[in-house]
Amino acid sequence: MNMSRIAAVVRKEFAEFRRNRFVVMTASILPVVFLIGPTAQILAIKATTASAAFDRRVDYSLFLPMLVSVFVPAMLAAWSVVGERDQGTLEPVLTTPVRRAELVTGKALAIFLPALLISYVVYGAFFAITQLFAVAPAAAAVRHAPQLYAALVFIPLLSAWAIWAGMAISTRANDTRVAYQLSILSSLPPVAIAALFSFNVITPDFTSAALFAAGLLAIDCAACFGVSRLFDRERLVLGTRT
Amino acid sequence: MSAAIEVSHLTKRFGARTAVDDVSFTVQAGEIFGFLGPNGAGKSTTVRMLGGLLAPTSGAASVAGVPVTADGGDQVRQRISVMPETPGLYLKLSVAENLDYFARLYEIPDRAARISQALTAVGLAQRANDLCGTLSKGLRQRTALARTLLNDPQVMFLDEPTSGLDPAAAHEVLTLIGALRDRGVTVFLTTHRLDEAERVCDRVAILNTTLRTTGHPDELRQTLFSRTLTVITAARLPDPEAVFDGLPSVTSWQQVPPAQPAPPDGALAGYLLAVQDPVRAAPAVTRALVAAGADVLQIAEQRASLEEVYLQLITGEEKAADRSGKKGALR
Numbered sequence: 343m344n345m346s347r348i349a350a351v352v353r354k355e356f357a358e359f360r361r362n363r364f365v366v367m368t369a370s371i372l373p374v375v376f377l378i379g380p381t382a383q384i385l386a387i388k389a390t391t392a393s394a395a396f397d398r399r400v401d402y403s404l405f406l407p408m409l410v411s412v413f414v415p416a417m418l419a420a421w422s423v424v425g426e427r428d429q430g431t432l433e434p435v436l437t438t439p440v441r442r443a444e445l446v447t448g449k450a451l452a453i454f455l456p457a458l459l460i461s462y463v464v465y466g467a468f469f470a471i472t473q474l475f476a477v478a479p480a481a482a483a484v485r486h487a488p489q490l491y492a493a494l495v496f497i498p499l500l501s502a503w504a505i506w507a508g509m510a511i512s513t514r515a516n517d518t519r520v521a522y523q524l525s526i527l528s529s530l531p532p533v534a535i536a537a538l539f540s541f542n543v544i545t546p547d548f549t550s551a552a553l554f555a556a557g558l559l560a561i562d563c564a565a566c567f568g569v570s571r572l573f574d575r576e577r578l579v580l581g582t583r584t
Numbered sequence: 585m586s587a588a589i590e591v592s593h594l595t596k597r598f599g600a601r602t603a604v605d606d607v608s609f610t611v612q613a614g615e616i617f618g619f620l621g622p623n624g625a626g627k628s629t630t631v632r633m634l635g636g637l638l639a640p641t642s643g644a645a646s647v648a649g650v651p652v653t654a655d656g657g658d659q660v661r662q663r664i665s666v667m668p669e670t671p672g673l674y675l676k677l678s679v680a681e682n683l684d685y686f687a688r689l690y691e692i693p694d695r696a697a698r699i700s701q702a703l704t705a706v707g708l709a710q711r712a713n714d715l716c717g718t719l720s721k722g723l724r725q726r727t728a729l730a731r732t733l734l735n736d737p738q739v740m741f742l743d744e745p746t747s748g749l750d751p752a753a754a755h756e757v758l759t760l761i762g763a764l765r766d767r768g769v770t771v772f773l774t775t776h777r778l779d780e781a782e783r784v785c786d787r788v789a790i791l792n793t794t795l796r797t798t799g800h801p802d803e804l805r806q807t808l809f810s811r812t813l814t815v816i817t818a819a820r821l822p823d824p825e826a827v828f829d830g831l832p833s834v835t836s837w838q839q840v841p842p843a844q845p846a847p848p849d850g851a852l853a854g855y856l857l858a859v860q861d862p863v864r865a866a867p868a869v870t871r872a873l874v875a876a877g878a879d880v881l882q883i884a885e886q887r888a889s890l891e892e893v894y895l896q897l898i899t900g901e902e903k904a905a906d907r908s909g910k911k912g913a914l915r
């Protein structure tokens with residue numbers, strides 16, 4: 343793989359994202375929504391709040407920001423191929439010497455890096471605000487919640503899954519809106535499992551979390567390989583393989 | 585001259601539909617080769633196969649000396665550039681940013697200088713920082729053309745480069761294409777605009793799923809149409825048989841309505857002469873007419889247009905005959 347060509351793809355994608363109002367809105371509004379809701383839940387906890395309600399609010403508040411790491415990359419990945427095909431920019435790129443692995447890696451990195459940054463910023467802001475302004479028991483509950491630390495590991499894995507699923511759909515889709523919808527749907531299964539951990543349906547111990555993370559990592563690696571195969575020039579140009 | 589493109593029995597099927605069927609041709613280095621055909625004839629599919637975007641169902645091709653195969657794709661793409669039918673520009677990026685992206689993909693060492701050269705070549709040096717979304721269609725086509733110049737290609741594929749352009753913008757693009765010949769670039773130009781093919785192409789091929797013919801527009805005319813001279817005299821000849829029947833270069837003749845309107849004080853006469861070689865026949869016909877005392881107003885070779893050649897090949901003899909009939913009636 344040629345790193346300078348990967349860098350060229352990343353650079354171009356960043357330049358396009360910056361000037362695309364839809365991308366800017368998606369990347370800014372969703373994180374704000376998923377930050378305000380959970381933070382407000384924690385700040386609303388009073389010292390007198392009953393224990394069950396207290397736990398439920400903490401679990402819910404720690405889970406919601408994780409959706410940022412799925413929804414933002416899923417939407418960007420959904421556009422990555424079908425959007426370019428729609429505006430006719432994909433074909434000229436495919437006539438250059440860029441290889442499929444370079445194109446896939448460049449496009450995936452251009453989504454992964456900002457998605458990771460935004461997700462961690464949301465969790466960081468949530469943590470900082472709750473530690474500064476929440477009542478002491480709530481702040482302590484957040485600080486000691488295992489989900490908070492599990493999220494740090496799950497965020498890149500969930501983002502990667504959302505990107506691969508979104509890009510796979512994007513290579514096959516002929517309509518941008520359909521690609522967005524399917525991409526969001528396809529990113530949900532691993533989120534559902536993460537939700538089971540967050541809401542204590544599956545006991546969030548170290549072993550189960552590590553197994554889930556390892557499983558997700560394996561799936562991400564397989565998906566990376568699968569998406570690379572889908573980046574066949576004929577399929578990308580025609581939307582199908584003859 | 586060496587061959588820049590060699591195509592042998594190239595076929596592409598999409599399921600049950602055959603887009604390109606058993607096409608073979610050769611394009612010489614430095615040639616501007618017109619690839620004509622109606623919509624859906626397989627022109628873009630052929631370009632996509634030669635550009636390594638689509639795998640042929642059968643047959644073989646080489647471009648710039650490299651076989652177009654799965655293994656040779658990268659090598660071919662280093663030596664060619666393709667301008668698809670739509671310019672394919674990133675509308676939210678500037679002209680220079682668009683070109684910079686492609687220059688990086690081609691790993692061009694001195695990117696800034698090459699981009700500047702390409703923009704100067706298409707007359708867009710002053711618009712480098714304009715967003716492509718703000719450019720007119722003609723300027724977008726020129727930007728796309730600049731993009732194809734970046735990697736200094738040996739072979740350039742231009743798919744309908746004047747599609748949707750007004751006559752002035754189309755003229756500019758064709759002038760640029762003509763200038764590529766001087767740089768030694770082989771240009772493969774697909775179009776259904778026959779006038780532009782006739783203007784810039786050294787040779788043309790006519791495709792309608794299968795290849796109907798290849799050759800210089802003049803050669804195609806000669807192959808498909810009998811060669812004729814039109815003669816207009818100031819008055820009707822009293823005995824045209826005596827004038828034309830004895831000429832060895834004239835194979836047949838007929839009186840036709842003259843193409844130009846008759847003056848108020850006279851009646852023009854027109855004659856259509858089938859000849860083997862118009863250049864040799866014209867002096868002999870002139871001498872015979874003068875000897876017969878005729879006032880000759882015009883002797884000219886009647887040339888079938890490339891459009892007539894195209895129609896003859898694409899829609900068959902019947903349609904071409906209809907057109908000739910209509911033209912005759914107008915005269």
